[in-house]
Amino acid sequence: MEYWQVDVFAERVLAGNGLAVFPDCRGLSPAAMQELTRELKQFESIFLAPLDTHNAFSARVFTVEEELPFAGHPILGAAALLHQLHGGRSDAEWLLQLPEKQVRIATRRHGKGFYAEMDQGPAEFGQVLDDAAADTFAAAFGSERDRRYPAQVVSTGLPYLLLPVTAAGLAAAKQRDSLDEALAGIGAAFVFLMDVDAREGRTWDPLGVVEDIATGSAAGPVAAWRVAQGLERPGQPFALAQGRFLGRPSRLDVCVAAAGNVLVGGEVQLLAHARLLPPLAELG
Template sequence: MYIPYYHADVFTEVPFSGNGLSIFLPPVELPADRMLRITQEMKQFESIFVRPRPEGTLVDARVFTVEEELSFAGHPSIGAAAQLHALNRAGETEAGWIFIFPQKSLPIATRKTDYGYSCTMNQGEAEFGEPLPEAAGKPVLEALQIDPKDRDEKYPLQVVSTGLPYLLVPLKRNFTTANIGAEGLSEMLEAVGAKFIGLVDVDGRSMRTGDNLGKVEDIATGSLAGPVGAYLVRHGVAAPGEEIGLVQGVHLGRESRLYVTVSSDVIVRGGVVLLAEGRLLCP
């Protein structure tokens, strides 16, 4: 069986920048363990598997890291939507899609540009946990070996979600060198209602995240951008309706630009550059 495969750079307008993505269009539904193994073979932070329905705009989608399936993810969604626009709506300047994940549906709009595609996804309303008391956040900070003096005390540790719950940790110093993972972090995050950590430089409008063991850092994370934008609005750093520019991956040599607008819903926008295509020989 041949599976069409595509490669894109997401949250960028420049080739070989932003966050790389593997996109697969399997002709039949694949078992989860097969999709996980394919993702592990490609060694991208995430891969996405999409199957457009006959209706044309509805797309069944599954996204995997090298460790597990996620309920949804941002950069794979807009990257795959741009690729579907190129394949199925090439004669149109604009197109719309609804990506249907196992636990969430995600409306996405795509528009042709000189560099590729500009894509916008509606992540819905943000959900906020209560600001964490100091005692509850202390084990996480200690596990990440974050000096309390590096914490930006003007803003709280808080769990925010638009589909994936992140514990947001605002830092004012040593932002790019802080750890993003540690042994046992997953269990600590689960105890406060989060799945991943999100380090935030509020003044610099920058963010970082990765796997919970800290082995791999993500370069551009749409599912984190929405919560960070909502957090900035909630705490008066940005205004409702303002387009908030966020930066990620600069210190890794893969600058990514993510744009968030928060009103009643959280809207995340970014560029996509299509790079390559081929066939996966999948026995």
């Protein structure tokens, strides 16, 4: 079984967010997908299997801890690899069927790599936190809240608590407390800290151990939230920044269409192509 390593939201290789892509995982069990993700130690891996039409694939995304119902940079990275394998020289469109969401992605060749953009659909706006609750979450990161803007749960497939913090608060942030119970209580899966003025953010895995480099599933909610706050115009593209504190600065292009659908895109670079040595039966 072959797999590829790609860099997403990256203008060059060894930048952006790394990802392992398995372009044809037929015969591989979910347990084996989880174990392979742990072995490769990427923040996420994505496993594809062809469906009935040439440009449609089922997709499952795993972190080292769990399967996710939706994710951003794995979808873009997978679509770019599909273009490399099946797309030829012209622009292409792909359909990925995740367990709970169907996503369309447009791809094109761009420089030495690819550019991929997905339609995340309309955002769903959830709970707005009161000051006391927002302060509690900020304190869990040792951060300082930006009180000009509300902390709110927003989702385009994966619900994030979007927490505005100061520039100094973003730089100093480090998750110090377990937040699983508190997040479940507000209908969120993760916290995304935002320096609103700089359009920059940070987020961590649920245990607060691993910081994500560039989070496409959060970029959509952030874009929708910024438009709702009057900070951006519908139909006007803009860019978000992430990964600077990890030495992997990343650019996430976003736009909220006039109809309300959220578009998230970025550059993808192919880094490596590898083959698993054990027979499929041994992998499960």
